[in-house]
Amino acid sequence: MIIGNELARVLEDFYIEIKGIKIPVKFEYGDQEALQKFITYQTKNGLQKLPLIFYVVNPIEDKNGNLTSKTELIIMSKTKHESLSKIRFIESYQKFIHPIYLKLIKTIDRSKTLYLRKENKTLIYDDKANYGMTQNGEISKEKSKVTEYVDARIIKINIELKQGC
Numbered sequence: 407m408i409i410g411n412e413l414a415r416v417l418e419d420f421y422i423e424i425k426g427i428k429i430p431v432k433f434e435y436g437d438q439e440a441l442q443k444f445i446t447y448q449t450k451n452g453l454q455k456l457p458l459i460f461y462v463v464n465p466i467e468d469k470n471g472n473l474t475s476k477t478e479l480i481i482m483s484k485t486k487h488e489s490l491s492k493i494r495f496i497e498s499y500q501k502f503i504h505p506i507y508l509k510l511i512k513t514i515d516r517s518k519t520l521y522l523r524k525e526n527k528t529l530i531y532d533d534k535a536n537y538g539m540t541q542n543g544e545i546s547k548e549k550s551k552v553t554e555y556v557d558a559r560i561i562k563i564n565i566e567l568k569q570g571c
């Protein structure tokens with residue numbers, strides 16, 4: 407939770423700009439249950455829930471006071487489940503997910519407390535259309551899924567929190 411809390415601090419007031427309009431990007435962290443609670447709470451209270459950056463809390467390794475975790479950051483954007491790939495790419499990935507990804511990585515890289523350990527200076531990610539839904543529109547039973555129609559970019563990371571900075 408400590409790395410998630412530091413990410414929340416670093417990403418406070420995070421937004422992207424589209425045609426001169428600032429679009430706030432929500433941030434949350436935890437496990438599947440925390441993600442579902444966030445989506446439910448935001449929905450019930452009429453609050454913005456997407457786009458969203460979600461940090462999946464995983465075990466932490468303490469290396470001489472520096473905390474590291476192999477985990478995922480998931481960027482989610484609202485989608486229409488019936489959208490075809492070309493439209494989905496333009497409306498979801500090109501408009502929201504990729505700009506959020508670029509700014510997210512740059513923001514973490516500029517942080518004095520967080521460090522992304524990149525193998526060969528690369529990050530690995532997987533784009534998932536209709537993340538959390540099966541092909542017939544039902545909710546998937548797999549880990550880290552949501553009950554909304556969202557497109558997602560799942561970024562595999564090894565993140566380090568430098569304590570005492």
